[in-house]
Structure formats: C-alpha cells, structure tokens
Amino acid sequence: xxxxxHPLDIVPIASPDLxxxxxxxxxxxxxxxxxxxxxxxxxxxxxxxxxGNIAGLVAGFMTNDRGLIGRSLEDVIIExxxxxxxxxxxxxxxxxxxxxxxxxxxxxxxxxxxMLSEDExxxxxxxxxxxxxxxxxxxxxxVYVTTIAKNGVEKVNE
Numbered sequence: 001x002x003x004x005x006h007p008l009d010i011v012p013i014a015s016p017d018l019x020x021x022x023x024x025x026x027x028x029x030x031x032x033x034x035x036x037x038x039x040x041x042x043x044x045x046x047x048x049x050x051x052g053n054i055a056g057l058v059a060g061f062m063t064n065d066r067g068l069i070g071r072s073l074e075d076v077i078i079e080x081x082x083x084x085x086x087x088x089x090x091x092x093x094x095x096x097x098x099x100x101x102x103x104x105x106x107x108x109x110x111x112x113x114x115m116l117s118e119d120e121x122x123x124x125x126x127x128x129x130x131x132x133x134x135x136x137x138x139x140x141x142x143v144y145v146t147t148i149a150k151n152g153v154e155k156v157n158e
Contacts, residue, residue, distance in 0.1 A: 001058065015148045016064040018102070019123035023092065023130035024112045026140040029085045034109035037081055050077050066102060066118055073103030073116065086111045088133050095133065096126045120145070 003009040042050075056072030059065070083089040083106065096115045097103060100122040104115030113130065117123040127143040134141040 010152075012152060013058060014062050014064070015150060015152065016061060016066065016069070018066075018069075018148055019117045019120055020114055020144075020146050020148060021096075021101070021104075021117065021123045021126040021130065022107060022112050022114045022144045022146075023127070023134065024142045024144070025087070025134050026142075027087065027111050029082075029110040031109045034082050034085060037085070038078065039081065042077055046076050050075070069116065070102035073105060075105050079105055082106055082110055086113065087139060088137055089113060092130055092133050095129045099125050099129055101126045 001011045001013050003011050053072045053074050053076070056068050060068035060072055086106065089106070092113055093104060093115075101115040101117050104113060106112070107114045115123075115126050115130075117126055123145045127145050131141060131143050
C-alpha cells in the first residue's frame, strides 16, 4: 500500500491468493480528460462511505476475508463519473459479479476494467464475459488473467 508519495511511504500488506481479470478495450481515455470531469467537491457522506470501503479493502486483504474484499470494492466518488468514458462499463461489472467475481472497478483512469475472483475458473469465465460484451458492441479488446503480484509495490531508483 502506498500511504504517501511525498514523502514516499510504502506499507507492506498481505495479499490473499486471488485472480485478477483485466479487459483493455481499445479506446482512448486521456488521463487529463478523466481528471477534468471529476467533481471539485465531495459530499461528506460520500467521503465517509469511500473511507470505509478503503479501510474494508485493506482489512479484507490483511485478514483474507474475501467477502469483505468484495463488499469494499465499491467506489462512490470516482467510478460513477469516470465510468461514463468507458462504453459498457456498468454491463461488464454487473455481468462479472453475477458470474462470481468478488468485485472490481476501473484500473487507473481507464479504459481498463479489473475484476477479482477467488479461483482461476471464475477468473477465466469473467474474462470470457468481458470479451463478449466488447465483441458484441464492436470494440476491439484484450483480456488478461493473472494473480496478484506477491512482491507488491517497489521503489525503483532512477
């Protein structure tokens, strides 16, 4: 976990054995555009919910509580706004969760979408669903299935 970048503060946390499925639709989402559309102010009720989800996600990782991880993968601040830049985002997320994924969201500023799954079979099924959604709407895409890197964040000297 990167607690701070100025000064850099990296805190190692445990990582459960989960599978990650990522779809990268071949569309452009410029980081500058993705930042520009964000609201300049956040309602306190949304901030409180978001902080709870972040804390829940970290606690879920540290205790290997997959249910808590799934419940905590809900972004109420950034995702509702940025998801409009990613065609079929809501459909992909809903269908993947119906298929057994714990949850997921936008990777960075997009357009990639990630989903976490408990086993490889579910992760592969999630990948098939992602691919089909984008194939059906005519957007070229690439799907990747992998695991969470155990070495985590590392500082690279320049």
